[in-house]
Amino acid sequence: MQVFKAMFKVMRSRLPSALIYIVCFFAISAIIANASTKENKFEASRLGISIFDEDDTPESHALTDFLKKSNDIVEIENDRDIIIDSLYYKRIDYALIINKGYAERIKAGDTSELFGSYHMDDSFSVVYMGQVLDEYVNSVKAYISMGKTFDEAVTSTEEVMSQNAEVNMFRADNGGNSHFSVDFAGYFQYMPYILISIIISVVSLVLVTMNKKDIRYRTSCSCLKESSYTFQLFLGSFLFVFVIWILFMIAGMILNKEVYTGRAWYAVLNSFIFSIVVGTMAVLVASFEPKDNVLNLITQVLGLGMSFFCGIFIPVEVLSDKVLSAARFLPAYWYVRANNMIADITQFDLNEVIQCYLIQLGFAAAMVIITLLVRKVRYSGAAIGTAVKKAAAEH
Amino acid sequence: MENTVIKINNLVKRYGDLIALDHLDLEIKQGEVFGLLGPNGSGKTTTINCLLSLLSFDKGDIEIFGKKMTPVSYDIKKEIGVIMQNVTVFEELTVYENIDYFCGLYIKDKAKRREYVEEAIKFVELGDFRKFYPKKLSGGLLRRLNIACGIAHKPKLIILDEPTVAVDPQSRNRILEGIQELNRNGATVIYTSHYMEEVEQICTRIAIMDKGRKVAEGTKDELKRMIKNTETITIEILDIPDNIAKEIASLPHVYDTDISSGKLTVYCSGGKHNLTRVLEVLQKNELSFGRVYTELPTLNDVFLEITGKALRDKED
Numbered sequence A: 001m002q003v004f005k006a007m008f009k010v011m012r013s014r015l016p017s018a019l020i021y022i023v024c025f026f027a028i029s030a031i032i033a034n035a036s037t038k039e040n041k042f043e044a045s046r047l048g049i050s051i052f053d054e055d056d057t058p059e060s061h062a063l064t065d066f067l068k069k070s071n072d073i074v075e076i077e078n079d080r081d082i083i084i085d086s087l088y089y090k091r092i093d094y095a096l097i098i099n100k101g102y103a104e105r106i107k108a109g110d111t112s113e114l115f116g117s118y119h120m121d122d123s124f125s126v127v128y129m130g131q132v133l134d135e136y137v138n139s140v141k142a143y144i145s146m147g148k149t150f151d152e153a154v155t156s157t158e159e160v161m162s163q164n165a166e167v168n169m170f171r172a173d174n175g176g177n178s179h180f181s182v183d184f185a186g187y188f189q190y191m192p193y194i195l196i197s198i199i200i201s202v203v204s205l206v207l208v209t210m211n212k213k214d215i216r217y218r219t220s221c222s223c224l225k226e227s228s229y230t231f232q233l234f235l236g237s238f239l240f241v242f243v244i245w246i247l248f249m250i251a252g253m254i255l256n257k258e259v260y261t262g263r264a265w266y267a268v269l270n271s272f273i274f275s276i277v278v279g280t281m282a283v284l285v286a287s288f289e290p291k292d293n294v295l296n297l298i299t300q301v302l303g304l305g306m307s308f309f310c311g312i313f314i315p316v317e318v319l320s321d322k323v324l325s326a327a328r329f330l331p332a333y334w335y336v337r338a339n340n341m342i343a344d345i346t347q348f349d350l351n352e353v354i355q356c357y358l359i360q361l362g363f364a365a366a367m368v369i370i371t372l373l374v375r376k377v378r379y380s381g382a383a384i385g386t387a388v389k390k391a392a393a394e395h
Numbered sequence B: 001m002e003n004t005v006i007k008i009n010n011l012v013k014r015y016g017d018l019i020a021l022d023h024l025d026l027e028i029k030q031g032e033v034f035g036l037l038g039p040n041g042s043g044k045t046t047t048i049n050c051l052l053s054l055l056s057f058d059k060g061d062i063e064i065f066g067k068k069m070t071p072v073s074y075d076i077k078k079e080i081g082v083i084m085q086n087v088t089v090f091e092e093l094t095v096y097e098n099i100d101y102f103c104g105l106y107i108k109d110k111a112k113r114r115e116y117v118e119e120a121i122k123f124v125e126l127g128d129f130r131k132f133y134p135k136k137l138s139g140g141l142l143r144r145l146n147i148a149c150g151i152a153h154k155p156k157l158i159i160l161d162e163p164t165v166a167v168d169p170q171s172r173n174r175i176l177e178g179i180q181e182l183n184r185n186g187a188t189v190i191y192t193s194h195y196m197e198e199v200e201q202i203c204t205r206i207a208i209m210d211k212g213r214k215v216a217e218g219t220k221d222e223l224k225r226m227i228k229n230t231e232t233i234t235i236e237i238l239d240i241p242d243n244i245a246k247e248i249a250s251l252p253h254v255y256d257t258d259i260s261s262g263k264l265t266v267y268c269s270g271g272k273h274n275l276t277r278v279l280e281v282l283q284k285n286e287l288s289f290g291r292v293y294t295e296l297p298t299l300n301d302v303f304l305e306i307t308g309k310a311l312r313d314k315e316d
């Protein structure tokens, strides 16, 4: 087991940077957890909004009435400077302009350019109002297309949206009776980033080191069987992935002061499957034999990229459809999807969760196949690997 | 009595259009220190890599210890110690751990391995550096570590590919002595180098390679006998009239002369007292001259004569 032991000695040199990733992870978790509690409070309190209704139709009045229910309407003059001042001094959070033609367009099923708005760039109110308005008009449009009258559509929409709000409240309070609270789910939510960072930076580094041409040649001069060599590399990589995963499971229990029961086990399995996917990703990255600095870059790109595009750092709801349809080609998307489903009792569907598992495993299989192809191309000149098979066939 | 350890027959290796090994034959007997001498790019490393089944080749057979060598000949590989041209160690492992790793590829028994590793450390005199990482070692020490990694398991056949490149003279001598010691203890050694002095110093038999071909083979004396030059006389002299130059060129045993940049060079083939005869001619004509020196042929001369070019540039 020389190769196996050497792998862990090589890993030693990578411990400091792995520690940095872990510190980053907890820092980011803390920041995001903080932000999410703020968001909850924010939802509970009401926004101050001003509405300028340029359409002035019963339909636009209906929207104004709807918004009034959950927000405070502040009357100010429709003057750009005054509005901006009001926003700046926080007398209002959001100024909404209902464009002329609102009623006609929405009845015709066209939801573009219905609104204008003034807001501060970085505020939650932007995201929140954007979401509420989107949901409102899309839902109204959907009911109208189903053949309902405008009034019926508005009534149904309001009903559904107030229900959802309740669900959200319920979800924020408690994960239901299955012991999988939002915080705990959040811990799993951010895990892909740290798993990708640690596993790729460490496992790929070790594999690159063990597979450097000179070392590979030197090792195949010895009487160590090639199959044993490959097996030990596999075992070492797998053990590392497994240990890291176990550590995060234990850390999760300690940090969140919760134990795994009920639906939490699905999240545990989800994270295990994702760890394996990342392990195969690390093997694939290693087969290109990147230099150290390139490897760091790849780790960052994969870790941050998947985190931003697959709804890890930014909630899936905020991401555009284009991004989401592209994200389907990334394994983290399916991890997050499963995790969200597990976290939300109203959306939980075991079949779909299992489907997400299988898709992730599919990614792992694809990664293994690509790795084999890459190796075949890269090592085609060398006798070892290819020649071993030839020689074995001759015997 | 002399057993053949390695037999290479008609070996051809191509890299695309380049013929790296051109119908190479080699036979190495037990107990030899066999030198593979040739300039950079002559195919020494390629020969070694084919020998070890690291590279596939286009044609030919390789037998080691009387058995066909293949990538899966683990029983043969077990008896071979390899010191690669590039220092092949783990940056992340200490001196001790590196030797232990490579030794452990052959020796499973822990106690025995510890003993072997310690012996190897002693042999290359790295005792004070056990816990050092390779980055902290000088070129010479690194080379010694490289050697320790290759010989710790006490192989019967040791293959060293240019083990002294970029090494200070002191380390180099230590390495050469070490190789002879391993040979005295019973190991057969293959030693590749482009330094003829080293090969002359330690090898019992030498093959000279050029452009993938073996151009000569024999003991160093046999090789030197192959060429007609036996002595080269150089005399510093400012001016020499044509008739006197002709007279010197027609002396017995002189086969060539050369006058350039204030130096007269006389190439002799066999015979004795060549220098005396040349100096007599100069004195008789009352020509004054500066320093005088004579050189016996080196393997470089052998190489020069066979291939028409120098083995290597003066200092590299």
Ligand SMILES: Nc1ncnc2c1ncn2[C@@H]1O[C@H](COP(=O)(O)OP(=O)(O)O)[C@@H](O)[C@H]1O
Pocket (backbone or CB within 6 Å): B015, B018, B020, B038, B039, B040, B041, B042, B043, B044, B045, B046, B047
């Ligand atoms: N992997 C390779 N691909 C193409 N050409 C190579 C390769 N390795 C070596 N060569 C060429 O083969 C010839 C012999 O190289 P090598 O065996 O390394 O010589 P030496 O060890 O005597 O310096 C050189 O011309 C070299 O450029």
Ligand SMILES: [Mg+2]
Pocket (backbone or CB within 6 Å): B041, B044, B045, B046, B085, B161, B162
């Ligand atoms: Mg070489």
